[in-house]
Amino acid sequence: MKRALGTLAVLAFFLGPLAWQALTSVWPEAELTRPLPRSFTLASYAGLHGTFARAVLNSLVVAAGTTALCLSVGASAAFAIAKLDLPGKRLLLGGALAISMFPPIATVSPLYLALRALHLRDTLAGLVLPYATFALPLTLWLLTSFFRELPDELYRAARVDGCTPWQAFVHVFLPLSWPALATSAILVFIFSWNELLYALTFLSTPERRTIPVAIALFAGEHVEPWGQIAAASVIATLPLALLTLFFQRRIVSGLTAGAVKE
Amino acid sequence: MATVSLERLRKSHPGAPDALREVTLEIADGEFLSLVGPSGCGKSTTLNLIAGLDEPTSGTIRIGGREVNGLSPSERDVAMVFQSYALYPHKDVRGNLAFPLQMGRVSRAEIERRVAETAALLGIEQLLSRRPRELSGGQRQRVALGRALVRKPRVFLFDEPLSNLDAALRSQLRGELKRLHATLRATFVYVTHDQAEAMTLSDRIAVLREGSLQQVGPPREIYERPANRFVAEFFGTPRINVLPARAFGLGDGEVGIRPEKVELLAGPAQGALEGTVELCELTGAETWVTVRTSSASVVARGAAELAIAPGDRVWVRPLQGRILRFDASGAAQNG
Numbered sequence: 149m150k151r152a153l154g155t156l157a158v159l160a161f162f163l164g165p166l167a168w169q170a171l172t173s174v175w176p177e178a179e180l181t182r183p184l185p186r187s188f189t190l191a192s193y194a195g196l197h198g199t200f201a202r203a204v205l206n207s208l209v210v211a212a213g214t215t216a217l218c219l220s221v222g223a224s225a226a227f228a229i230a231k232l233d234l235p236g237k238r239l240l241l242g243g244a245l246a247i248s249m250f251p252p253i254a255t256v257s258p259l260y261l262a263l264r265a266l267h268l269r270d271t272l273a274g275l276v277l278p279y280a281t282f283a284l285p286l287t288l289w290l291l292t293s294f295f296r297e298l299p300d301e302l303y304r305a306a307r308v309d310g311c312t313p314w315q316a317f318v319h320v321f322l323p324l325s326w327p328a329l330a331t332s333a334i335l336v337f338i339f340s341w342n343e344l345l346y347a348l349t350f351l352s353t354p355e356r357r358t359i360p361v362a363i364a365l366f367a368g369e370h371v372e373p374w375g376q377i378a379a380a381s382v383i384a385t386l387p388l389a390l391l392t393l394f395f396q397r398r399i400v401s402g403l404t405a406g407a408v409k410e
Numbered sequence: 411m412a413t414v415s416l417e418r419l420r421k422s423h424p425g426a427p428d429a430l431r432e433v434t435l436e437i438a439d440g441e442f443l444s445l446v447g448p449s450g451c452g453k454s455t456t457l458n459l460i461a462g463l464d465e466p467t468s469g470t471i472r473i474g475g476r477e478v479n480g481l482s483p484s485e486r487d488v489a490m491v492f493q494s495y496a497l498y499p500h501k502d503v504r505g506n507l508a509f510p511l512q513m514g515r516v517s518r519a520e521i522e523r524r525v526a527e528t529a530a531l532l533g534i535e536q537l538l539s540r541r542p543r544e545l546s547g548g549q550r551q552r553v554a555l556g557r558a559l560v561r562k563p564r565v566f567l568f569d570e571p572l573s574n575l576d577a578a579l580r581s582q583l584r585g586e587l588k589r590l591h592a593t594l595r596a597t598f599v600y601v602t603h604d605q606a607e608a609m610t611l612s613d614r615i616a617v618l619r620e621g622s623l624q625q626v627g628p629p630r631e632i633y634e635r636p637a638n639r640f641v642a643e644f645f646g647t648p649r650i651n652v653l654p655a656r657a658f659g660l661g662d663g664e665v666g667i668r669p670e671k672v673e674l675l676a677g678p679a680q681g682a683l684e685g686t687v688e689l690c691e692l693t694g695a696e697t698w699v700t701v702r703t704s705s706a707s708v709v710a711r712g713a714a715e716l717a718i719a720p721g722d723r724v725w726v727r728p729l730q731g732r733i734l735r736f737d738a739s740g741a742a743q744n745g
Contacts, residue, residue, distance in 0.1 A: 305496035310484035310513030
């Protein structure tokens with residue numbers, strides 16, 4: 149009984165806000181001031197414009213692009229750090245960690261200038277690049293610890309069997325690392341999917357907005373369309389929730405990779 | 411098939427004693443040579459240098475007369491079997507066997523033929539579609555062996571391939587290895603810390619200690635005429651008895667006598683040392699008797715049915731001409 153109460157409390161704490169949001173999204177606009185709605189409506193969903201669909205697409209492109217960039221760079225770098233005789237590998241790992249310690253707000257102005265110089269301001273590619281630099285340290289650490297777990301003899305065997313280091317990576321280590329890759333992919337995807345600060349600063353064209361920016365700008369001068377904001381949030385959260393549910397075992401085993409000996 | 415020659419091979423790591431100090435060694439074509447020594451003696455380093463997994467600090471490696479320094483492992487045409495098997499977990503047995511051939515750009519039909527041939531040679535045909543994790547230790551090591559064989563390399567390198575197996579399986583695979591060597595007549599370089607394994611398998615044994623070669627020779631020579639006290643103590647169980655030479659009136663230095671070359675006597679005799687029995691260990695075929703003499707403990711071999719107990723007074727005497735003499739530095743003295 150006590151345990152059930154505790155479980156309920158925890159569930160309420162984590163799921164309560166989500167449930168409330170889902171409820172708000174089907175709450176008729178006219179009844180918002182009541183403690184509970186008397187009827188449900190999908191009007192808020194219907195009220196979302198094509199611009200929001202565009203934002204979902206933009207977010208998908210940015211998040212997928214960031215994930216792809218992070219994984220391809222992160223996996224090969226992590227492999228080199230974990231298995232090859234690389235001078236300065238500790239420095240590299242430490243540096244990556246140090247970079248991830250910077251508060252994003254501190255980097256906004258220099259990044260803005262850099263992106264403008266590269267003519268990437270107000271483009272989706274201009275978001276992928278800074279996102280990747282922020283997500284890369286996590287990917288690098290996660291994958292490095294995973295590759296370290298795989299026995300060195302496997303690498304030596306691949307080399308003797310005729311692989312170059314790159315071939316050993318592609319033919320032997322990549323096929324073995326998909327649990328860790330899936331974990332990193334999801335974490336990076338969630339990070340880029342949710343990011344607001346850079347997206348708000350670097351994008352100005354409405355057609356290029358990502359979901360968080362689009363939702364933040366729903367509010368007009370005189371109206372706060374709570375129903376629509378809630379509906380948009382539900383739509384934005386759903387794919388993440390499904391993705392995570394689907395991969396949850398993988399995520400956990402990926403996160404603890406290297407923590408204990410098997 | 412090919413010879414392997416190591417010339418003044420040195421490997422040093424910054425901030426550590428040299429892993430290998432000027433090792434020079436000629437391995438004949440078709441020879442089974444074991445590199446033996448305690449852990450950290452440089453035997454695995456030597457193997458990695460031959461394989462091309464590591465580059466020497468100085469010195470030359472030749473395979474089949476051709477210098478291979480700086481060549482990648484695949485260009486050296488060597489194959490290696492590892493202690494942990496190092497099978498590719500995501501490939502089935504067939505995939506594991508085929509992998510080195512695929513990397514070597516062998517045609518598909520040829521790969522199929524060679525995989526089948528190798529599997530038949532090792533008796534693993536029925537395992538071809540299994541994954542490594544579904545195999546027992548012995549089966550895994552057979553597959554690892556197959557992966558080395560399938561390429562028909564000029565030199566086979568073994569890095570403690572039997573250490574992870576239990577005793578019964580180890581002796582079975584030991585026999586298979588020996589037969590395999592007889593069939594293939596290829597050059598085998600075999601690293602082990604197990605002196606008994608080296609003794610039973612090898613044509614010649616190279617003993618390493620702290621990166622230096624101590625002695626190279628056939629097992630019998632290593633056992634009967636060790637170059638120094640270290641080699642004498644490393645080979646043979648129970649360990650060789652080492653006593654001060656004075657105990658036998660032989661001057662300075664030390665003497666070594668193998669336990670099976672020590673006679674147990676019930677009464678005093680010429681050249682025998684008096685002592686008290688400390689310990690009797692019956693192994694089934696014989697009894698190892700530890701005798702406490704005035705200068706040191708001596709282990710002697712007795713018959714299994716020997717009626718003797720701790721506390722008994724006995725005499726021990728080395729067999730004629732079976733005393734090894736070492737000078738103060740531990741080096742064996744001739745004569």
